[in-house]
Amino acid sequence: MRFSRAYIPTTKESPKDAQLPSHIYLSRAGFVAQVASGLYNFLPLGKRVLRKIETIINEEMTACGALEVDLSFVTPAELWEESGRIEKFGKELLRFRDRKDNLFVLGPTHEEMMVSIVRNRITSYKQLPLNVYQVKTKFRDEARPRFGLMRAREFVMKDGYSFHATTEDLDREFDAMEAAYKRILERLGLTFRIVEADSGAIGGTGSKELMVLASSGEDTLAVCDTCEYGANVEAARRSPRVLIPEAPEANFAKFKTPNIKSIEDLSNFFHVDPYYTLKAVVLRAVYEEGSEPVCFFIRGCDELQEVKARNSVGAIDLVDISEAELTEIGLVPGFIGALDQDKIRFVMDNDTRNATSMICGANEADYHFVGVDLSVMGDVPFADLVAVAVGDGCPHCEGKLLHTKGIEVGHIFKLGTVYSAPLKAEFLDENGRSQPFIMGTYGMGVSRLVAAVIEQHHDEKGCIWTHATAPYMVNLMVSNIKEEAHLLYAEELYATLGKNKIEAILDDRKERFGFKMSDAELIGFPFTVIIGKELNNGHVQILVRATAEMITVDADKVMEKLAELIG
RNA sequence: CGGGGCGUAGCUCAGUAUGGUUAGAGUACUUGCUUUGGGAGCAAGGGGCCGGAGGUUCGAGUCCUCUCGCCCCGACCA
Incomplete structure (x- = not known):
């Protein structure tokens, strides 16, 4: 072309x-x-x-x-x-x-x-x-x-x-x-x-x-x-946790926790790792027909993954729910717990199965249970509900995610x-x-x-096409088309590339060097052969777009060099 | 579909708060001369329904109403 x-x-x-x-x-x-x-x-x-x-x-x-x-x-x-x-x-x-x-x-x-x-x-x-x-x-x-x-x-x-x-x-x-x-x-x-x-x-x-x-x-x-x-x-x-924080020592008890609502407050109040707290996330599950509030229980150190949560209840969508609505169905925001929970449909995260030494809401304002053994929950729905976090263990090997x-x-x-x-x-x-x-x-x-x-492949100058995707593999750029010898050389090289089935474009436009170079870099041809004043010394240069490397080659060795670069 | 923003030359944008010469710039384009290794210089040109429709006004790119288009955040995305 x-x-x-x-x-x-x-x-x-x-x-x-x-x-x-x-x-x-x-x-x-x-x-x-x-x-x-x-x-x-x-x-x-x-x-x-x-x-x-x-x-x-x-x-x-x-x-x-x-x-x-x-x-x-x-x-x-x-x-x-x-x-x-x-x-x-x-x-x-x-x-x-x-x-x-x-x-x-x-x-x-x-x-x-x-x-x-x-x-x-x-x-x-x-x-x-x-x-x-x-x-x-x-x-x-x-x-x-x-x-x-x-x-x-x-x-x-x-x-x-x-x-x-x-x-x-x-x-x-x-x-x-x-x-x-x-x-x-x-x-x-x-x-x-x-x-x-x-x-x-x-x-x-x-x-x-x-x-x-x-x-x-x-x-x-x-x-x-x-x-x-x-x-x-x-x-x-993710793989099961290996570094489990030291468990707090406490027998089962109801504890007064005035105005302690967030996981952070709870963890500070009892000086325990959030791992041992039970987080309740209540959302409204929307189905094909109708909707209902659902509570998802996960460990305090984890975050709920909405897609997983949605799949666990077969909902089309999960939407936020207001504190007023929670109160209306008899829940106490900040103190929602899993024990004896009969006000709302709920799902427990797999990682809370048989968890012990837990702290969770007592379903009563300003009270939490401590020393909870969740194995007493018996037959309740469990599912994978949590978002994997950076640093969690890979489920297939010893690596980190x-x-x-x-x-x-x-x-x-x-x-x-x-x-x-x-x-x-x-x-x-x-x-x-x-x-x-x-x-x-x-x-x-x-x-x-x-x-x-x-x-995936660009820089501040423009596109950088991979060899397989480039619109043309090689751009033959004639610096000044008024130099007849240069143009003639380029025409011959262009014909040779064609014979060797290497897709090339011949930049024979009557434009200046800088203009054509900027275009070559913007378009992102993998290789641009610069045919200009160096030809008077018997050389041309090849610009490798991906590395910005400028290679000087003998004018009669260009084909070999290009073949080597293209690989 | 909710919230926000923008429509003026091929492109990127001024000009709109406060209505008033022939609507501007840069870039791109055409012609000539010079220049020729990093988006050249000088000179002369062509190019606009100011998104569209109504309205207010002596007068609308500018004010009002409606409409269409495009972008951004979110919702959505077998």
């Missing part, structure tokens, strides 16, 4: 709306342009990057035996009514009617459509397993699109679906997909973690997220400093029969019995990956 004939509208100023590096640099360097809220046009450079990522995904999927398909973007609303998701998705589904007044939606994901293409066509266990996928535009009418390509309404996603006769076979495919996704991200040159995730309302037996590590990530991850363990904080686990930020670029699920059962997508098993397909689903955000690469 000749830069003079390309369409790469770079700008010195950032669009005023851009906040994130990826948004700023992808806009400034002419990869994308915003159309409306959450809608972006991909310009020539952006399209090249998108295609490179797609190609890698296609190669890895093909290697796994997955089959590419292309489903209609516009989908009949009936399918969504059948699966029951038309209500669940709510306003995120963009709906419209055709000229015959039939209702359609723009596909936000394609479980229903994928099931529909297999349903009644795959009818025997002998035809299974099957893994089909597509790389396609999706549309979700998000309440609040933001962060440029990171959270757009229209975006490109690879979505794959597998169909199995047995859960064992699903497990095998799930592992194969995890491995394939790992290879894709490795090839793209990204630093990432595969983490355990909350499978949320969709249920299923397993769900993992692929997180590209970047400080601007929207998700918080707990990762082990020693092993591979990582989990979204919504689902993170750290927090880091990640961008979710992929999510793989074991769906089971969540869609196949309601959609009546069934096959006959070996015994001639009709069974719903056992399904897995595997998503990867392709356009989000474009942004993720830049979030």
